[in-house]
Amino acid sequence: MKMNTYQTVIVGAGLTGITAARQLQDKRENILIIDKGRSVGGRMATRRIDGGKADHGAQFFTTRTVAFKQITAEWLEKGWIKHWFGDDHPRYASVDGMNALMKRYAEGLPAVLDKRITRIKKHDSGYELTDEQGQSVAIAEKVILTMPIPQITELLETSGMDVVPDLKNVDMTPVVAGLFSFETTPASEKGRIIGDFHEGIDRIIEHKEKGISDTPVATVYMTGEWSKKHFDHDAEETLSYIEQQAAPFFGETSIRTRQLKKWRYAETVNPLNTSTLKLAVGLWAAGDSFLRPEDEAGTTRCESAYLSGLDVAEAVVREQ
Numbered sequence: 001m002k003m004n005t006y007q008t009v010i011v012g013a014g015l016t017g018i019t020a021a022r023q024l025q026d027k028r029e030n031i032l033i034i035d036k037g038r039s040v041g042g043r044m045a046t047r048r049i050d051g052g053k054a055d056h057g058a059q060f061f062t063t064r065t066v067a068f069k070q071i072t073a074e075w076l077e078k079g080w081i082k083h084w085f086g087d088d089h090p091r092y093a094s095v096d097g098m099n100a101l102m103k104r105y106a107e108g109l110p111a112v113l114d115k116r117i118t119r120i121k122k123h124d125s126g127y128e129l130t131d132e133q134g135q136s137v138a139i140a141e142k143v144i145l146t147m148p149i150p151q152i153t154e155l156l157e158t159s160g161m162d163v164v165p166d167l168k169n170v171d172m173t174p175v176v177a178g179l180f181s182f183e184t185t186p187a188s189e190k191g192r193i194i195g196d197f198h199e200g201i202d203r204i205i206e207h208k209e210k211g212i213s214d215t216p217v218a219t220v221y222m223t224g225e226w227s228k229k230h231f232d233h234d235a236e237e238t239l240s241y242i243e244q245q246a247a248p249f250f251g252e253t254s255i256r257t258r259q260l261k262k263w264r265y266a267e268t269v270n271p272l273n274t275s276t277l278k279l280a281v282g283l284w285a286a287g288d289s290f291l292r293p294e295d296e297a298g299t300t301r302c303e304s305a306y307l308s309g310l311d312v313a314e315a316v317v318r319e320q
């Protein structure tokens with residue numbers, strides 16, 4: 001096999017992409033994952049701030065299916081995650097941040113990071129994936145696209161490929177979040193700052209009490225509706241507004257530093273009713289927006305990403 005030629009290339013190293021890659025590697029496929037980020041993990045993300053750290057994408061995950069319960073049990077056994085809160089409906093969190101969990105999960109997988117794929121072209125030998133500089137990154141018999149659906153659509157369009165209406169119609173909401181470090185730790189229930197939030201605040205999580213940070217750091221998540229309205233506003237003004245609204249819930253402590261994080265594509269309004277989609281021969285789409293038809297929750301979440309990763313890998317193997 002020639003250099004940079006693979007059986008399957010997976011674009012996106014979030015939970016979906018890593019899961020698909022692991023399944024295919026277990027089947028001895030020659031695979032490669034490519035991600036535009038400097039780390040694996042995608043929306044399962046952690047940021048360092050003022051000597052501490054904060055998750056600023058997914059905070060926890062829940063388990064409804066046997067398959068996701070199985071991998072959750074493995075991660076618990078290895079000490080990678082913990083039961084954070086909730087008895088009837090347990091919420092699991094990473095012991096040291098979601099990014100660290102994803103790094104462990106992706107260990108041993110061949111990956112190219114910091115590389116954005118901007119074109120896919122079909123040749124006789126397979127699909128060629130090209131980066132922003134027009135450089136060929138890889139050639140693969142099969143490709144799995146696991147980015148948020150609007151980014152899949154954009155890639156297909158810039159590559160001159162057809163985009164099925166199912167994908168075009170998918171709508172995703174953004175999330176804007178403010179990260180704050182403190183002098184002393186604000187009161188919370190194991191990191192969950194409880195309050196009667198208004199003016200756009202969705203939830204506030206403090207990470208020292210959550211157990212992943214040496215110093216107190218909180219993430220303030222704004223609602224999808226608020227985030228949509230303010231997404232392109234001035235960063236400093238946005239942060240000041242979030243700080244002003246969240247301050248009453250921080251108590252007596254003072255803020256040391258602050259940062260803004262914006263997710264353009266956070267959650268899907270109208271997820272698809274299929275856990276994977278074949279776009280063309282050897283070209284597949286997957287991700288948290290692709291729900292199994294029997295999905296009970298009906299929402300995009302870590303579990304739907306995991307299941308889609310499993311299902312797309314199986315579909316790719318079956319296609320051979």
Ligand SMILES: Cc1cc2nc3c(=O)[nH]c(=O)nc-3n(C[C@H](O)[C@H](O)[C@H](O)COP(=O)(O)OP(=O)(O)OC[C@H]3O[C@@H](n4cnc5c(N)ncnc54)[C@H](O)[C@@H]3O)c2cc1C
Binds near residue numbers: 037056115118151155
């Ligand atoms: C603010 C926020 C809070 C959340 N809270 C929760 C929660 O509490 N519980 C829960 O279960 N879920 C939560 N979620 C959802 C959860 O994070 C996602 O469902 C899951 O992480 C999605 O994984 P994925 O692999 O499908 O997609 P992603 O994690 O988005 O992975 C896609 C990857 O593709 C890469 N990529 C995109 N375009 C390109 C390109 N052109 N070339 C190369 N790489 C590319 C991206 O860098 C990214 O790493 C939250 C999400 C957000 C944003």
